[in-house]
Amino acid sequence: MEFDADPWEPATVAVVGAGYVGLTTSACLASMGHDVTCADIDPEKIERLRNGEIPIVEAGLGEVVVHAVAADRLRFVVGAAAAVADADIVFLCVPTPQDEDGSADLSYIEAAARQIGPVLRPGAIVVNKSTVPVGSARVVERVLQRSDVSVVSNPEFLREGTAVFDFLHPDRVVIGGDDEAAARAVANLYSPLNTEILITDAASAETIKYAANGFLAMKISFINAVAAMCEAVGADVADVIEGIGSDHRIGRAFLRPGPGWGGSCFPKDSRALVSIAADHGYDFSMMRGVIEVNDEQRLRMVAKIARAAGRDMALDLPLDGVAIGALGLTFKAGTDDLRESPSLAILDHMAAAGAEITAYDPTTVGVLDRVQTDRLGTLRLANDALGAANGADVVVILTEWPEFAELDLDAVARVMRGCSLVDTRNMLDPGSVRSAGLDYDGVGRR
Numbered sequence: 427m428e429f430d431a432d433p434w435e436p437a438t439v440a441v442v443g444a445g446y447v448g449l450t451t452s453a454c455l456a457s458m459g460h461d462v463t464c465a466d467i468d469p470e471k472i473e474r475l476r477n478g479e480i481p482i483v484e485a486g487l488g489e490v491v492v493h494a495v496a497a498d499r500l501r502f503v504v505g506a507a508a509a510v511a512d513a514d515i516v517f518l519c520v521p522t523p524q525d526e527d528g529s530a531d532l533s534y535i536e537a538a539a540r541q542i543g544p545v546l547r548p549g550a551i552v553v554n555k556s557t558v559p560v561g562s563a564r565v566v567e568r569v570l571q572r573s574d575v576s577v578v579s580n581p582e583f584l585r586e587g588t589a590v591f592d593f594l595h596p597d598r599v600v601i602g603g604d605d606e607a608a609a610r611a612v613a614n615l616y617s618p619l620n621t622e623i624l625i626t627d628a629a630s631a632e633t634i635k636y637a638a639n640g641f642l643a644m645k646i647s648f649i650n651a652v653a654a655m656c657e658a659v660g661a662d663v664a665d666v667i668e669g670i671g672s673d674h675r676i677g678r679a680f681l682r683p684g685p686g687w688g689g690s691c692f693p694k695d696s697r698a699l700v701s702i703a704a705d706h707g708y709d710f711s712m713m714r715g716v717i718e719v720n721d722e723q724r725l726r727m728v729a730k731i732a733r734a735a736g737r738d739m740a741l742d743l744p745l746d747g748v749a750i751g752a753l754g755l756t757f758k759a760g761t762d763d764l765r766e767s768p769s770l771a772i773l774d775h776m777a778a779a780g781a782e783i784t785a786y787d788p789t790t791v792g793v794l795d796r797v798q799t800d801r802l803g804t805l806r807l808a809n810d811a812l813g814a815a816n817g818a819d820v821v822v823i824l825t826e827w828p829e830f831a832e833l834d835l836d837a838v839a840r841v842m843r844g845c846s847l848v849d850t851r852n853m854l855d856p857g858s859v860r861s862a863g864l865d866y867d868g869v870g871r872r
């Protein structure tokens with residue numbers, strides 16, 4: 427449905443959850459002129475936020491928070507009930523982790539709805555911003571037990587690392603709800619952004635979020651599969667991307683080959699898409715294939731690294747005694763998030779194959795406990811890239827931090843024991859790596 431904005435008026439807003447979505451939503455709505463109270467169950471996090479400390483790495487977020495707090499348009503409180511009493515509109519931005527069967531776990535949303543139900547103002551609007559299965563608006567309505575309160579869905583499309591920019595410059599805002607007046611009221615919050623606002627029913631809005639993430643994951647799996655084919659037939663994936671990307675129906679975006687997609691959204695949402703479809707009697711086999719290609723991609727990277735070390739993956743403990751210098755642990759650059767990081771999955775496989783790993787990541791220096799898994803018990807952390815390369819048989823770039831593009835390759839070659847560099851992000855110029863005396867392997871590059 428097309429949307430014509432009403433004359434703009436600031437609203438009183440509460441946001442439940444101060445994670446990267448909740449905090450970004452709070453700070454950006456406040457910066458647009460709304461009056462925002464942001465709540466979290468973690469008293470320590472709220473204390474830090476009140477002191478101006480931002481608990482995550484997110485470009486520009488600190489400045490927006492500090493500015494909004496100083497303007498008295500943003501405050502932080504402990505507990506959902508404390509935030510919502512005066513609010514016209516309440517955003518739910520709590521996690522929807524994944525259950526063992528791939529379905530989304532709604533317990534945080536339900537708990538938040540239970541807490542706010544008795545305290546909401548008459549006529550308040552509750553907005554689901556968390557990524558929730560189709561039909562969740564109804565679940566929230568049931569838990570709230572308030573016939574005078576409307577529930578709408580307003581999925582977020584924020585990338586970690588550029589969340590503030592994405593919030594303030596969206597390609598579109600999607601609002602789904604059966605109560606048109608409530609949907610319009612939520613749409614009006616965004617009218618200063620001058621963006622396309624799409625109003626749909628709740629089920630369509632919830633589906634849009636999963637379909638968007640599923641499609642993007644599909645693009646990456648597709649190009650990773652094409653990169654594998656390029657390696658097999660002797661083609662170059664960069665030329666292939668140029669050739670297909672200039673077709674405006676395809677485009678160049680989201681076609682960077684790499685170690686596979688990870689993070690807090692794509693893995694969870696792609697599995698949820700399969701699970702939701704199955705619950706409704708549809709076998710989303712294409713999405714299963716997209717996930718399978720992504721799992722294979724990690725193993726392909728491990729096999730590449732073994733080859734670079736001169737080892738055969740068919741052997742028992744194929745990387746026994748091999749020293750790996752790993753560059754990058756986060757699931758992508760610009761964030762400190764390690765959730766479902768392809769880098770950690772690849773290191774896990776290599777550790778299980780007997781490799782000795784020294785890793786460096788610009789955001790995780792000195793916080794070994796954050797990256798310890800059962801198998802990564804032996805992982806050592808270095809203070810810089812050269813420290814990770816020191817004594818390594820193979821250096822592997824796993825996350826595309828810009829500083830890795832500036833590596834002093836002669837210095838890397840000098841401190842290594844071996845002479846192989848595997849670049850899973852295609853960041854480096856192969857010629858420059860070879861000039862430094864190192865063997866180079868990327869993804870799908872000739």
Ligand code: UDX
Nearest residue numbers: 582583584585586680681682684687688689691757758
């Ligand atoms: C994603 C969506 O982009 C965002 O709209 C949604 O709301 C949340 O999930 P995010 O998880 O922050 O955002 O990361 P994104 O930048 O989309 O990257 C996801 C993964 O795909 C990363 O592991 C990244 O390295 C990988 N990727 C991305 C590629 O391998 N190639 C690409 O071309 C793009």
